[in-house]
Amino acid sequence: MTTIFEDIKNAFSRRDNGLMKLILINIIVFVVFKILYVVFWLIKHPEWYAIVASQMCLPADISQLIFRPWSLLTNMFFHEGFFHIIFNLLFFYWFGALVEEYLGSRRLISIYVLGGILGGIAYILAYNLIPQFKVLSARTELLGASGAIYAVAVAAATLLPNYQFHVILIGPVRIVYIVAVYLFISVVNITGGNAGGNLAHLGGAILGFIFIRQLQRGNDLGKPVSFVLEKFEKLSRPKSKLKVTHSIKRNGVGGGGSHVTQEEIDDILDKINRSGYESLSKEEKQKLFSASQK
Structure with missing residues (x-):
């Protein structure tokens, strides 16, 4: 059972x-x-x-x-x-x-x-x-x-x-x-x-x-249905104890990189679920790739 x-x-x-x-x-x-x-x-x-x-x-x-x-x-x-x-x-x-x-x-x-x-x-x-x-x-x-x-x-x-x-x-x-x-x-x-x-x-x-x-x-x-589902999932989603906050490089230039948070990764994954990987922007794909290398 x-x-x-x-x-x-x-x-x-x-x-x-x-x-x-x-x-x-x-x-x-x-x-x-x-x-x-x-x-x-x-x-x-x-x-x-x-x-x-x-x-x-x-x-x-x-x-x-x-x-x-x-x-x-x-x-x-x-x-x-x-x-x-x-x-x-x-x-x-x-x-x-x-x-x-x-x-x-x-x-x-x-x-x-x-x-x-x-x-x-x-x-x-x-x-x-x-x-x-x-x-x-x-x-x-x-x-x-x-x-x-x-x-x-x-x-x-x-x-x-x-x-x-x-x-x-x-x-x-x-x-x-x-x-x-x-x-x-x-x-x-x-x-x-x-x-x-x-x-x-x-x-x-x-x-x-x-x-x-x-x-x-x-x-x-x-x-409208997707909006309600997103809100419900965010409310019911347990907060991860592991936070992704490492820096990434933009256009191959080091330093001054932006931070990728767990919430950003969750939003990107939600977008893939809604519309597929190809709907991601270049920046979103880069964030997802960088997070996967951590």
Whole structure:
């Protein structure tokens, strides 16, 4: 058991591990709520579980949403069925690994969070503005990472449309076609029993497409999420007892060199995590190299 907790701690301590962090958060939430269900069942109050679990779900009814606004975020980390979470996380792992490899962990997390939020907004709007759904809004709630995951999948397909996955019994298939099939299924299933989930899929998909198109134009829609993550990481990051304060030379000229602090190194590493090594300036690369030689 100690090994499990150590593995989880190590996974969260890594800077470039956004995919695994998101997967672990989903799994941890799932396990905690399953244990809660067993506890409430043992004390003969299973109805208490429904009350607690509903706090994680996003209600379509705006009068309920007002009293749990956090659910716009928490619903994308909450699953109740084993198959629901297994298939969601497998789908997320396949496409999330691509996004993380090419865009970095911060942007993967940004797409996931923003996709989940836009998916939730699409769900709320549809259930309150479209007559076919409006009558159901008072008794409908959204849960699951599907909207966020569809954002990541569409982002991957928009960024790398010709990348191929090997599909069982079919062979190599371009991911743009795989994602197109999933989107088509979501559209035709809007009339089915999981209309809310399919609406969230489409909302997330729109975010994924727009995010990549804007990024290709030089606009990073994930900056607000990255800003919050940076602040949180700086607050939670333990202060190192070893401080890097050695001097470096500028343009081969000795003396009068500037000092490289631990905070500067941390900021440079954060920048690499967000945008890759090539985004560093010449001075930042020199600081990083000098620190590595100490």
